[in-house]
Amino acid sequence: MPYQELSDFQLMALLKSRTYPHGWVRDENDAFREIIQRYQSPLLNFFRRLGADINRAEDCIQETFIKLFNYRYKYRPTHKFTTFLYTLARHSWADEGRRQKRNKFIESKEFVESKEPLDDRLDIQEAINKLSEKLRMTVVLSIYQGLTYEEIAEVLKIPVGTVKSRMSLAFQQLREVLKDEDTMQL
Secondary structure, eight states: OOGGGSOHHHHHHHHHSSOOTTOOOHHHHHHHHHHHHHHHHHHHHHHHHTTOOHHHHHHHHHHHHHHHHHTGGGOOTTSOHHHHHHHHHHHHHHHHHHHHHHHHHHHHTTOOOOOOOOOSOOOHHHHHHTSOHHHHHHHIIIIITOOOHHHHHHHHTSOHHHHHHHHHHHHHHHHHHHHHHHHHHO
């Protein structure tokens, strides 16, 4: 059976089927390659919607797939595969954020203020980027990745009620930011 016809559960079962002390076995390599092919674009979209530039998004994708391989034995087919994958992606994003903070701190000693003008019009992605990390993560998982509130709750390890309140607060803040921008244009 071609790997494209296997479910995520079946691919993960192949990926978990053997240990790798002396190198890859063809089945696991092909199973992992298929998972990467299936989820590389959705993960790119996920990280870009969180505000990452293309290079940073690609780094996060790579880190997510490394985590997936390293944590393959922790995956349980009782939950959707995407819930597991986006949990790992969320951890990769948090790790990247910590790296960025360290880099900004180091670079701040040599900071030179730019005099370039900013674009006057704020689009929706820029508005999403203005949300707090928690709200932005919730919005991106819901709207752009298509996860249900229950799945988001699992990924973020929070109650479903918290997901709902974050979505409500995020939409309220987005409306305010976009309204302010429209007012400034008049």
